[in-house]
Amino acid sequence: MKKIVILLSVTFLWMSCNSNAKRPLMGKTVYQQELNASFKDASISPLKKKDLRQFKGLDFFEIDSTFIVTSKLVRTENAPTFEMATTTDRKPLYKEYGKLHFTLQGKNQELTIYQSQDDLDDEKYKDYLFLPFTDDTSGEASYGGGRYMDVMTTDITAENTVILNFNNTYNPYCAYNDKYSCPLTPRKNHLDLEIKAGIKVYKK
Incomplete structure (x- = not known):
């Protein structure tokens, strides 16, 4: 599970540099954005294919x-x-x-x-x-x-x-x-x- 951190960072940097990205990253913090980006990426996402197609972002408690x-x-x-x-x-x-x-x-x-x-x-x-x-x-x-x-x-x-x-x-x-x-x-x-x-x- 620890390797998710490295994958998150790489994915987030790629998406940040991609000027063709049509949608803003989902999430209220950098951490949430990175986690959502990794789940949206079919190459590394743990989601099942049917769930990935409907994925709109993970749910978080309010930042406290x-x-x-x-x-x-x-x-x-x-x-x-x-x-x-x-x-x-x-x-x-x-x-x-x-x-x-x-x-x-x-x-x-x-x-x-x-x-x-x-x-x-x-x-x-x-x-x-x-x-x-x-x-x-x-x-x-x-x-x-x-x-x-x-x-x-x-x-x-x-x-x-x-x-x-x-x-x-x-x-x-x-x-x-x-x-x-x-x-x-x-x-x-x-x-x-x-x-x-x-x-x-x-x-x-």
């Missing part, structure tokens, strides 16, 4: 700056490699990278962040960390299987803080097409509040 928080990272030392459960028999290798502690809506929160071991040897993706979560909107306003957020190791400060922007979340590809194999959000990464920010559930 209160869902941009500073978290404190406590790294997990000597974490073992484990096989993460997915929606199929695929078992990708991950390690627990650490725990993120932050305050949201006046409550102390904690999420576990992971590092893919399969991508460590890839120069393009070795700095990506994987943050899946569910919340009290999951299964209703947002996808029941949870949402994902990408965090870069290069975004972590010397004080071990990192900004989490819940407005910039995305759904696993399984939310759009059951041919994909997607990591399942661990139960411990449930937030006991409503994250009304970021991507909404996909409605055909």
Whole structure:
């Protein structure tokens, strides 16, 4: 799933430079525009062909700056490699990278962040960390299987803080097409509040 970020950037740049584009990019922020552009591109879109023909843009919650928080990272030392459960028999290798502690809506929160071991040897993706979560909107306003957020190791400060922007979340590809194999959000990464920010559930 991490590779979506690179694909988004390439697609967005191409569309921005294309003077023949007849329609403005869909979305209120650069992130939303990039995500919509990738879904509209048949060569990389996870949508089924019939859904792609009717695609008019993804649904997002309104941008809410209160869902941009500073978290404190406590790294997990000597974490073992484990096989993460997915929606199929695929078992990708991950390690627990650490725990993120932050305050949201006046409550102390904690999420576990992971590092893919399969991508460590890839120069393009070795700095990506994987943050899946569910919340009290999951299964209703947002996808029941949870949402994902990408965090870069290069975004972590010397004080071990990192900004989490819940407005910039995305759904696993399984939310759009059951041919994909997607990591399942661990139960411990449930937030006991409503994250009304970021991507909404996909409605055909």
